[in-house]
Amino acid sequence: MNQKHPFLVEVLTAIALIAAPFILPHFGFAPTTINRILIWGLFGLGFDILFGYTGLLSFGQSAFFGTGGMFAAYLLTELDFPYVMVAIIVGAIVAGLVGYLVGLVALRRTGIYFAMITVAISEVFFFVEFNPLSRYTGGENGLPGVPTPSVFLGFTTLTFHSDRAMYAFLAFWYFVGLVAALRIVHSPVGAILSAIRDNPQRAAALGHNIHAYKHAAFVAAAIYAGFAGGLLGVMQGFMPPDAFMFDTSGQLVMQTAIGGAGSLFGPLIGATVWLFLSDFFQNTLHLGATWKLVLGIVFVLLVVFLRRGIVGGIADLYRMAKGAKKSAEPAGNPAAASVITPAATEPMLSPARPTHRAPGPILRATGLSKRYGGLMANSDIDFTINHGEIRGIIGPNGAGKSTFFKMLTCEVPPSSGKIMFEDRDITGMSVTDVCQLGLTKSYQINQLFDRLTVRQNLTIAALGEIRGKFRLDLFRNILKIPGLAEQVERTLALVNLMHRVDTPVSELAYGEKRRLEIGLALATSPSLLLLDEPLAGMSPSERIETVALLKSIARGRTMIIIDHDIDSLFELVETVTVLQEGRVLVHGTPKEIKFNPRVQEAYLGGVHGEMA
Numbered sequence: 001m002n003q004k005h006p007f008l009v010e011v012l013t014a015i016a017l018i019a020a021p022f023i024l025p026h027f028g029f030a031p032t033t034i035n036r037i038l039i040w041g042l043f044g045l046g047f048d049i050l051f052g053y054t055g056l057l058s059f060g061q062s063a064f065f066g067t068g069g070m071f072a073a074y075l076l077t078e079l080d081f082p083y084v085m086v087a088i089i090v091g092a093i094v095a096g097l098v099g100y101l102v103g104l105v106a107l108r109r110t111g112i113y114f115a116m117i118t119v120a121i122s123e124v125f126f127f128v129e130f131n132p133l134s135r136y137t138g139g140e141n142g143l144p145g146v147p148t149p150s151v152f153l154g155f156t157t158l159t160f161h162s163d164r165a166m167y168a169f170l171a172f173w174y175f176v177g178l179v180a181a182l183r184i185v186h187s188p189v190g191a192i193l194s195a196i197r198d199n200p201q202r203a204a205a206l207g208h209n210i211h212a213y214k215h216a217a218f219v220a221a222a223i224y225a226g227f228a229g230g231l232l233g234v235m236q237g238f239m240p241p242d243a244f245m246f247d248t249s250g251q252l253v254m255q256t257a258i259g260g261a262g263s264l265f266g267p268l269i270g271a272t273v274w275l276f277l278s279d280f281f282q283n284t285l286h287l288g289a290t291w292k293l294v295l296g297i298v299f300v301l302l303v304v305f306l307r308r309g310i311v312g313g314i315a316d317l318y319r320m321a322k323g324a325k326k327s328a329e330p331a332g333n334p335a336a337a338s339v340i341t342p343a344a345t346e347p348m349l350s351p352a353r354p355t356h357r358a359p360g361p362i363l364r365a366t367g368l369s370k371r372y373g374g375l376m377a378n379s380d381i382d383f384t385i386n387h388g389e390i391r392g393i394i395g396p397n398g399a400g401k402s403t404f405f406k407m408l409t410c411e412v413p414p415s416s417g418k419i420m421f422e423d424r425d426i427t428g429m430s431v432t433d434v435c436q437l438g439l440t441k442s443y444q445i446n447q448l449f450d451r452l453t454v455r456q457n458l459t460i461a462a463l464g465e466i467r468g469k470f471r472l473d474l475f476r477n478i479l480k481i482p483g484l485a486e487q488v489e490r491t492l493a494l495v496n497l498m499h500r501v502d503t504p505v506s507e508l509a510y511g512e513k514r515r516l517e518i519g520l521a522l523a524t525s526p527s528l529l530l531l532d533e534p535l536a537g538m539s540p541s542e543r544i545e546t547v548a549l550l551k552s553i554a555r556g557r558t559m560i561i562i563d564h565d566i567d568s569l570f571e572l573v574e575t576v577t578v579l580q581e582g583r584v585l586v587h588g589t590p591k592e593i594k595f596n597p598r599v600q601e602a603y604l605g606g607v608h609g610e611m612a
């Protein structure tokens, strides 16, 4: 999710595409190999959106490649449909529709189970193509006689019979496909797909309908596959049945692994290496049947030594060179940057969702219980918090505090009881819907998007509020969304991470990660914010800094805070609810709670004993 506009990338790609047919033959590339690289590169653009950007490893892309290709070829050969490009586009749409239906089933599972379903889908499509549908697909013979396209320009007609002319045709469509893919990955949808790849649970908790976005990526990949399949038939004058084979899906995955996932160019580079080596081993070295073995060994070596593929390796080298240059420059004053700026404590900077400030409860839970097997984590909890109130929740380890929060934010359904938020029954709603209503939390254990920068993390959170839980604005420039940059900047200032804005999360210090964790929740502009142990694991100096931040955040908000650091918590909150063994033990002001003998006893019996 590079925030820069992709125009420069597009210009450089156009130049490279024009130069390639003049340069690559000098390295031993046959003209048809160069054309095939473009088809695999185009096929891979969709796959990279699905795998590299969304994190969904599919072995079923051959199903859509074959479907799109066969549909277009059938129209052109059996039905004598006269318009080649229209047939290819119709084939791609059919592949997209099939992708939509397959996605309904495959996306019900994640991880290895999703991958296994796609393997099965690939095999099913191969079987269907060879057996029940062989009348239409030609079975093992495929469909011969696919015509080449021609374009009537008014004064002349362009045809694409020669390899060079076919290259121009394919390069044009690769470029169109790349421009579309670049737009998608630079759109808000692309940003959310990257968030889903890194941490789907948190993306959902920030108000995004991750299932719908994954489905959209799946359909987009199927359309790319179908379009590339159609071009394959046209390029070869023949639609081969092996387009449907599992090998096709496997080769796509391997080429993407070689080239590098998540850059859009990885599959093209991977195809270049793969197709060159397979031609070289077979035609130049005449390795016979062993060429696959040698190619396999080369694949293993490339993936072992270039974990992020060729494009990832080049990017790492570039970053290292940039880092070396930076470290040679005189350093700034990092300490100064970590001091809380006046802006960070300025109440006007607080992002806040418009909410009616009527006195009275914003949230009311009644009879809330949660049973885990034989264990009652929460029992019959009645709890009310008013608009503008800052509430603390304390209790010994295992008292049921986090479970209570999880029920309020609808991460887990209660076993019994009811939750009313802003006069609305939210019991049993999804965590996404509840976040959209303005109720969210920061987590006890950081739930960040590790491969994204601080700014990108906060952008994901702000997008949930600005765009709603699902919107298919695939070609909208994320930089042009009104109010987004301002909301991110406000939150950055609030959690004091202005100086780390372009730093990847994986490079942040622990205290900074904790502040970003709070920032993610804040950037959704919640009307009720829950903070689950915001001070957990912090050093004393980080605690002082974070308590100051929390004080500034607290102004004008409604918040519930869980923490074990009772002294810090009591500085922040107006009222405190004490939980013990899943029940409400007592409720009162910090002063009342501090000297309450029942609370003293609960803590002396607990692990921490902070109250003692």
Ligand SMILES: Nc1ncnc2c1ncn2[C@@H]1O[C@H](COP(=O)(O)OP(=O)(O)OP(=O)(O)O)[C@@H](O)[C@H]1O
Pocket: 372, 375, 376, 377, 395, 396, 397, 398, 399, 400, 401, 402, 403, 404
């Ligand atoms: N998913 C789960 N499955 C089974 N038991 C669970 C689950 N989550 C929590 N528990 C149990 O429920 C009880 C309450 O846990 P919870 O995490 O809510 O307590 P807590 O007060 O937040 O504790 P801590 O202060 O240590 O974070 C504990 O006994 C815990 O082991």
